[in-house]
Amino acid sequence: MMFLVRMDVRIPHDLPATDVDAIKLREKNYSQDLQRSGKWQAIYRVVGEYANYSLFDVESNDELHTLLSGLPLFPYMEIHVTPLAQHPSSIR
Template sequence: MLYLVHMQVQIPHGTDAAHADALKAEEKAFSQQLQREGKWRHLWRVAGEYANYSVFDVESNDELHALLAALPLFPFMKISVTPLAQHPSAIAAN
């Protein structure tokens, strides 16, 4: 199943810089692992924001929720999820 996920990161002001940097490094490693596994198919930055739009390819709502909740920056994110379906006019198959 494909999902369009919008993630907005809001690390609170005053957060220890070293701790924030460690979380960001963990987040990068985990996201790249999921990309290599084919679960995180696309990752696009929103220009001018600490946010992204991503496409996930996972088996279920529960799997997506588990992956998102496992992100190191999850406690600092506002997330919206849109399930996707193949459009009948699309020439490329998923």
């Protein structure tokens, strides 16, 4: 199942910088592991925002929820999920 996911990150300004740096490092490692596994197919930065669009290929809604809620930045994110289906005009 393919999903387009927009993630907007809103880290509280009063969170200590050392905590933020540690969370971001864990986030990078976690997301890169998911990319290597093929579950997280692509990630694109939204220009001028602390946000991204990502493409996930997972087995179920529940798997996507588990992966997203496992993100270290999850508590500081607003996430919008769009399920995708094959377009009948696609040549792929």
